[in-house]
Amino acid sequence: MGVGVLLLLLLNIGLGSVYIPLSAIFQVILGDDSIREAWTYIILDYRIPKALAALMTGSGLAVAGLMMQTLFKNPLAGPFVLGISSGASLGVAFFILGGSALGLTALLSVHGWGTIIAASLGSFAVLSVVIAVASRVRDAMALLIIGLMFGSLTSAVVSILAYFSPAEELQRYMFWSFGSLGDISWSALGILWLCYVIGIGLAFSITKNLNSLLLGDHYAQTLGVSLQRSRFVILISTSILAGSLTAFVGPIAFVGLAVPHLIRQWFTASNHWTLLPACILGGALLMLLCDILAQLPGLPITLPINAITSLIGAPVVIWLLIRKKKLLF
Amino acid sequence: MRSTHSHSVLSTKNLAVGYGKAEKETVVSNINLNLQAGSFVTMVGINGSGKSTLLRTLAGLQEPLDGNIFLEGKPLENLDTETRSLKISVVLTGQVISKNLTVLELVSLGRQPYTNWLGKLTAEDKAEIQSAITATELENLKHKPCYALSDGQLQRALIARALAQNTEVILLDEPTTHLDLHHKASIFSLLKKIARQQQKTILCTTHDIELVLSLCDEMIVLHNNTTNQNTPEALIEQGIFENLFPGTNVHFDKASRRFLIR
Numbered sequence: 093m094g095v096g097v098l099l100l101l102l103l104n105i106g107l108g109s110v111y112i113p114l115s116a117i118f119q120v121i122l123g124d125d126s127i128r129e130a131w132t133y134i135i136l137d138y139r140i141p142k143a144l145a146a147l148m149t150g151s152g153l154a155v156a157g158l159m160m161q162t163l164f165k166n167p168l169a170g171p172f173v174l175g176i177s178s179g180a181s182l183g184v185a186f187f188i189l190g191g192s193a194l195g196l197t198a199l200l201s202v203h204g205w206g207t208i209i210a211a212s213l214g215s216f217a218v219l220s221v222v223i224a225v226a227s228r229v230r231d232a233m234a235l236l237i238i239g240l241m242f243g244s245l246t247s248a249v250v251s252i253l254a255y256f257s258p259a260e261e262l263q264r265y266m267f268w269s270f271g272s273l274g275d276i277s278w279s280a281l282g283i284l285w286l287c288y289v290i291g292i293g294l295a296f297s298i299t300k301n302l303n304s305l306l307l308g309d310h311y312a313q314t315l316g317v318s319l320q321r322s323r324f325v326i327l328i329s330t331s332i333l334a335g336s337l338t339a340f341v342g343p344i345a346f347v348g349l350a351v352p353h354l355i356r357q358w359f360t361a362s363n364h365w366t367l368l369p370a371c372i373l374g375g376a377l378l379m380l381l382c383d384i385l386a387q388l389p390g391l392p393i394t395l396p397i398n399a400i401t402s403l404i405g406a407p408v409v410i411w412l413l414i415r416k417k418k419l420l421f
Numbered sequence: 422m423r424s425t426h427s428h429s430v431l432s433t434k435n436l437a438v439g440y441g442k443a444e445k446e447t448v449v450s451n452i453n454l455n456l457q458a459g460s461f462v463t464m465v466g467i468n469g470s471g472k473s474t475l476l477r478t479l480a481g482l483q484e485p486l487d488g489n490i491f492l493e494g495k496p497l498e499n500l501d502t503e504t505r506s507l508k509i510s511v512v513l514t515g516q517v518i519s520k521n522l523t524v525l526e527l528v529s530l531g532r533q534p535y536t537n538w539l540g541k542l543t544a545e546d547k548a549e550i551q552s553a554i555t556a557t558e559l560e561n562l563k564h565k566p567c568y569a570l571s572d573g574q575l576q577r578a579l580i581a582r583a584l585a586q587n588t589e590v591i592l593l594d595e596p597t598t599h600l601d602l603h604h605k606a607s608i609f610s611l612l613k614k615i616a617r618q619q620q621k622t623i624l625c626t627t628h629d630i631e632l633v634l635s636l637c638d639e640m641i642v643l644h645n646n647t648t649n650q651n652t653p654e655a656l657i658e659q660g661i662f663e664n665l666f667p668g669t670n671v672h673f674d675k676a677s678r679r680f681l682i683r
Contacts, residue, residue, distance in 0.1 A: 313502060
């Protein structure tokens with residue numbers, strides 16, 4: 093799987109609207125500056141950051157999805173389904189569309205921290221509400237309905253904000269919501285990397301507890317798991333991951349939901365010490381693949397990444413349901 | 422063999438259980454129990470009498486409304502979750518558990534309180550897991566996923582998980598629901614055997630009163646919001662079972678030790 097990720101990473105960097113020979117790519121990566129300047133620029137400042145962003149997006153969302161499916165004991169949980177991504181969108185909408193009135197946008201947008209903080213706060217808020225409701229209502233359907241409601245709430249609030257916003261900001265928000273892995277600078281990538289490492293690190297720190305949570309809250313407690321602490325760590329980790337990733341690449345559907353299921357099928361494992369690394373690799377693999385497809389190699393246009401993940405992810409979930417009759421977490 | 426001077430492992434003093442914080446809704450009160458090491462005790466009572474509530478409270482999953490629970494003489498509330506997990510294990514009903522787990526994985530999770538942060542199983546852990554699997558006769562099923570098990574098999578796997586946790590006290594909430602007579606009897610005999618051989622304190626709620634009358638050491642009867650702990654013989658003598666069920670449909674026949682329907 094690791095090899096697959098490396099191969100796709102190379103393929104991802106190698107393919108694009110401009111044809112660059114593979115040998116030239118290696119030379120650029122190895123620091124040879126005799127290569128055409130335009131090629132060097134394309135590779136170093138566009139394709140590599142984009143490939144790395146794809147890698148982090150895929151694996152980060154997959155890990156967030158895995159943790160949520162275990163925490164909520166619900167095979168349909170995921171950052172997108174439960175409205176966490178909607179929460180992030182709402183945060184960004186407030187930031188881009190509503191922020192100008194407060195003069196915040198100009199102040200914070202320089203380093204990209206503004207969107208990240210807004211998105212993370214948005215996802216944190218939604219996830220907190222979802223967890224609070226989940227501990228009251230012990231019903232799998234209720235959770236999904238809440239996720240749906242948050243989706244509707246977000247679009248409602250966004251349309252209200254849009255009504256009062258200048259066209260230029262609206263356009264900026266719309267472009268963001270299509271999702272894009274490109275246009276990411278090295279400094280933004282650094283911020284994303286930091287959030288990614290913290291999020292994944294937190295996930296690994298509670299892997300043992302995630303295994304206990306497979307038996308449900310009551311059993312987990314009698315196995316020595318502090319429910320509150322575990323929930324809190326999962327809450328923080330998923331909000332940071334889903335928040336920061338959504339902030340930079342826009343809302344990405346299905347990766348967080350589909351990857352953990354594909355991994356469980358493939359490895360027939362339940363142990364999170366297997367699932368977590370496998371989801372990191374599997375998520376990266378899927379996202380790199382989606383990104384390659386999105387650029388339509390050889391053609392000068394690029395499709396919105398969100399459309400591609402949905403095009404691939406939705407049939408996968410349907411296929412899994414038909415084959416297994418029942419999705420298990 | 423039962424030790425001649427068995428000591429109290431789990432006891433309660435004027436315990437009251439129920440729900441709510443601000444507005445307390447007491448289900449059972451004035452509970453004074455005393456469970457000994459090596460004894461198999463069953464808890465009976467009609468639906469809604471508070472069996473599960475009391476069991477969950479004893480397991481530390483629910484706050485008592487009043488009174489105290491003592492584990493080996495020490496107040497249960499003073500122990501943190503991790504210490505508790507070394508002393509009390511549970512088998513619960515109606516829990517949503519991951520059915521992707523294999524029997525072996527499920528039983529291995531019982532060792533979580535003993536493993537390091539990586540959850541790595543030592544040779545001792547593996548030995549405990551194996552002996553739990555052997556005791557519950559799950560050897561042939563150990564690589565099967567839980568979704569492929571029958572109700573009885575899953576119940577045995579859950580009991581094996583609790584055994585692997587190797588605690589002094591095992592609390593079970595209706596482990597024989599949905600099982601046929603043969604499997605009910607085999608689970609109760611298994612629990613009795615474990616209590617005897619491993620000197621564990623086993624408390625189990627059940628509706629199969631007739632079945633456990635001859636199997637358990639003591640019974641706790643929940644009736645009219647209070648508890649009555651004694652040996653089955655003493656309870657029969659006291660005529661407790663005659664009044665257990667409301668109305669006149671069911672009555673208890675002392676001679677045959679059976680419930681009859683009029």
